[in-house]
Amino acid sequence: MKLSKRAATITPSSTLAITAKANHLKAEGHDVIGLGAGEPDFNTPKHIIDAAMQAVNSGHTKYTPSAGLPALKQAIVEKLQRDQNLQYDPSNVIVASGAKHALYLLFQSYIDPGDEVIILSPYWVSYPEQVKLAGGIPVIVDTDESNQFKVTVDQLQKAVSNKTKALIINSPSNPTGMIYTKQELEAIGAFCVEHNLLIISDEIYEKLVYGQNRHVSIAECSDEIRKQTVIINGVSKSHAMTGWRIGYAVGDAELIKAMTNVASHSTSNPATVSQYAAIAAYNGTQEPVKQMQEAFEERLNKAYETLTQIPGLTCIKPQGAFYLFPNAKKAAEVTGYANVTEWVSALLSEEKVALVPGEGFGAPEYVRLSYATSLDQIEEALSRINRFMKNHMS
Secondary structure, three states: OOOOHHHHOOOOOHHHHHHHHHHHHHHOOOOOEEOOOOOOOOOOOHHHHHHHHHHHHOOOOOOOOOOOOHHHHHHHHHHHHHHHOOOOOHHHEEEEOOHHHHHHHHHHHHOOOOOEEEEEEOOOOHHHHHHHHOOOEEEEEEOOHHHOOOOOHHHHHHHOOOOEEEEEEEOOOOOOOOOOOHHHHHHHHHHHHHOOOEEEEEOOOOOOEOOOOOOOOHHHOOHHHHHOEEEEEEOOOOOOOHHHOOEEEEOOHHHHHHHHHHHHOOOOOOOHHHHHHHHHHHHOOOHHHHHHHHHHHHHHHHHHHHHOOOOOOEOOOOOEOOEEOOEOHHHHHHOOOOOHHHHHHHHHHHHOEEOEEHHHHOOOOEEEEEOOOOHHHHHHHHHHHHHHHHHHOO
């Protein structure tokens, strides 16, 4: 069977691949600790589940408008006003089947074949693949630890061309956990305004911020920057609702209308019951969000302290999200593996600990560890990694 050229260019998700391998080992009876999945281990808060059950029992099981229930769009508008003092109208909002789907609709609606999109490495694995699916060209700009994995305007100046249409920024970042300051965002926003670039601001981890750090949306920086920004967000990470598949995009009304047209011919609408659950998530108590954030921060602090004592691994402390992103190049070298990906595979086979190689994030010398699991599991996993290193170091 001859596949489309479009499908042939796509690289499978490395996060899902490692999870599949770990699940296979579990099915064989092995005691596998998976630190690969990017989802909270908490259940969805009860008041949200109750709202979904009420919606089902009330007969809210039919189609909705393609862009989402008016009540949910209004809840998102009020959330943005409440949290970030951003002024939007429901016509600026589209609800999608997850934040990933919102990004897909955006690229399909805005990118033409040959258009370039600047992506900052390390990046979330789906950014370049979705750009390619739209016929666009990912332009990767590498960042490094010396600047906390954050891009500078000088780097952007070297990457921009007359074909560049957009820039993706993810703060807090998956996989690095780094957060851009308002001053840094103002500089990036001014650059994008100068070059007439659409700013795609992925803010899915906005509620998972630690220490004295603060999440700032680039849309907050100025009205001029806001008009060129599309905010991508959703309830998956903030409210432990990954499986409910509700995300959204907020931006220029004309672009949102185009995205709605694409959605109408693909998914028709996001799942109706999930939309009612999301209304409860945004309009109800936010105490569970705070409790989950506090739990993640406790895990981060303990896991980071232990991780940095493991030979061969170095790591800057994340400021948000729920990942550690250590450099494992030395760990691979001193244990005799050709690269970090081989080291990760050997670790899974021998110690039954599943990490995600950094290769899929554009950072092959790194690995991603999710601490979205219990402290006991995290501590046991780190103990196994430490044992693996000591057993294999020459």
